[in-house]
Amino acid sequence: MEEQASGFLLAWHNFMENGAYILIALAVIIYIITKLRISSFKELKQKYDFTSKYESKLLWVMHLCIALAITAYANTYKDETVELNFVWFFVRLFITIAIGTLYGYVAFLILKFYYPTAQSKRLKKFRYTPRVNPKTGNKMKLLSEEEEDVYLDEGMQAEENIFSVDYDVWIDQETGETKIEKYPGNLIAIECDRCGFQTLKLESEEIISEATETEEGKIVQHYKCSYCNRIKHKDKKLGLVRKDGQFIVPENATFVDDPLSGKKVILIKVEIHAKDGESKSFEFQNLKEAQKFMDEFDFDRVVEK
Secondary structure: OOHHHHHHHHHHHHHHHHHHHHHHHHHHHHHHHHHHHHHHOOOOOHHHHHHHHHHHHHHHHHHHHHHHHHHHHHOOOOOHHHHHHHHHHHHHHHHHHHHHHHHHHHHHHHHHHHHHHHHHHHHHHHHHOEEEEEOOOOOOOOOOOOHHHHHOHHHHHHHHOOOEEEEEEEEEEOOOOOOOEEEEOOOOOOOOOOOOOOOOOEEEEEEEEEOOOOOOOOOEEEEEOOOOOOOEEEEEEEEOOOOOEEEOOOOOOEEEEEOOOOOOOOEEEEEEEEEOOOEEEEEEEOHHHHHHHHHHOHHHHHHOO
């Protein structure tokens, strides 16, 4: 029995040690590839796009590898104590998992709250560093919002007017050559399937059937393109359903992309409709605040106020 335990501990030690080395090597490779990939782009706009879309995700995977490596290597510590009493094997396993989880959580908080500030500074540098005309070698000037409209077509101007897209126009003042770069705007709009611009915005919503305790409701969303005036209608399930006397947010609710999790709530708008036609709208910064509000919601009390 003791020989079997010793053999298991030896195999476990080797597996954890080799796994830790592999995970650390993988973390280093991910970091190096990320930096090399960014530096390989010749255009600053390419650096901006890659950094904003993929860098945080890759760094999060790197930190997960480090967290697993810490957990694995810590499981090779004090083998002589574990051999004396096998209970220490599970104690060590629990402690090392806790340490690895702590590292992962701290890394997540850094990437979520601190890193975006540092990343934003680099993104601004990528975006606003003067461009160079590859033909003449001249530095190009970034035009102001008023000046750039001359070089944007009507569709581009329509996208900027609803803040779904932001265009930067660089001009070589000696030759008159221009370079137009496209960046995401502050507000969300859908690409219009007729004109191809991101100018299709939600105009109004109409409830077709109300949600009950057993069935979800149905709502029709009415969209309109601010450029080509395309009208589009889309059926959608109600975002909130009632269950056991409380409103809950559906588990399949999705939001816009986030560098870490892939999904993020920028703004939650809750619109409550009473049977007599009365309605109230409320806005929240995150899902937790919206859920708490719905748990405590009393329409009659809100109307009285």
